[in-house]
Amino acid sequence: MASGAGEWSAEQIDNYETLISTTDVELLKRAWRNEKASPEILPFEEALVKRAKEQIQLMEETVDDFAESGHDPLIASLYQMDLDRAQFLLRSYLRVRLQKIEKFMFHIWKMDTYRNRLSIEEEKFTERCIRDIGKHLEETVLSKLPDNYQSVLKQSIISEEDDMVPEPQLDTFVVAKCERATRPLYLDGSRQSASFDSRQFAILTCL
């Protein structure tokens, strides 16, 4: 009895995936979630963002047409809601990336791997951010400190590395939902392996 109920519910859940096709908005939702959950900045989804922007623009035109033609206001308002949802996702995705850039700008700028993950606009933003923050720190604090302690990036001139640059913590744990069963994974470079089933939640060491 109990297992019967379990199967039935699992079927219900699968229902969504079989009925709904993966839209760009769905992909954008996934990109937003991943970006939010991962400690470092992920590659910019350039093609996806471009497609989403085009679709949003198209929908904006449709909504405008509806408003002008005095068509059924109900349908116009439903399309407007759809548009709002798509725009919200796109904005959230872009914003969460900007937040991360603001947090780790010096680190991202220094490392080519991370720098290559930015869009052209994000690169411009990072550059301006670094210039402004640098100037601000310079004027308010650093210029008033003794000569050896005036670097934005270093604690003092004897530091070998840039030890005042915040870096994302990569040796950390993440919570992830498994979509498909995996082969055994070797986590943390250890001999111990773990495999995961679909729909299972796992807390992993971030790799």
Add this chain to the structure above:
Amino acid sequence: MAGQSDPHISLFSAEELEFMAEDELIEIVPNMRMDPLNFICVIFKSGDFGPFFPQIASQVPLWLAVALKKRGKCAIRPPQWMSVENLTRVLEGERESQGAFQVLPFHYVEISRLLFDHAREDIPDMYMVRSLIEDIRDVRIHKVETSLEKFSGTSAVKIPNLSAMEVNIIRPFVGRALQAFYKHDNPEKIPDVDRASSAQTRAANNEPRVSATEEITDRFHF
């Protein structure tokens, strides 16, 4: 920044979780005629939503159902799992098994909340259903909390059938707790003691890490 939740409290705000749950499908019975709708957010594999005809049931995303309901254009059919009978069974199951969680939709909390707020007259035995769901939620959260006590320093913990809200609650805490376990178990891995040697360990571990990262981005989402 506006519209973005504070990641230190929880990764997603309640509103953001609700936003995601609103894309789940639900059945409505419209009371008017309406042409097919062609959305960008959700698309049926078989085509558009609608056309809608009076008294003919149709599947739509939850946000659309709530919007139509607010305008008095449809009745919402509560999903089958929201029956008193099924929820009673789920609650019993949750109470009986200490370790495992019963299968419920990923967004069961958000879906039921939205329906209670906007479609109370469409839910038979609404008060009973609501108190059952609240009980289930309490039992499950309690179970999550007790299972957290059994955590120890490992590299992976698996929990099947957890729902979106539950994951969101435990995420920040669990991450930091495991981090602390990990640090205490591997004192040699704490950086800044000797940066050069820790960099070396990292380089040595590099190869399996890369392949595993690909696997992770391929198979998991957050």
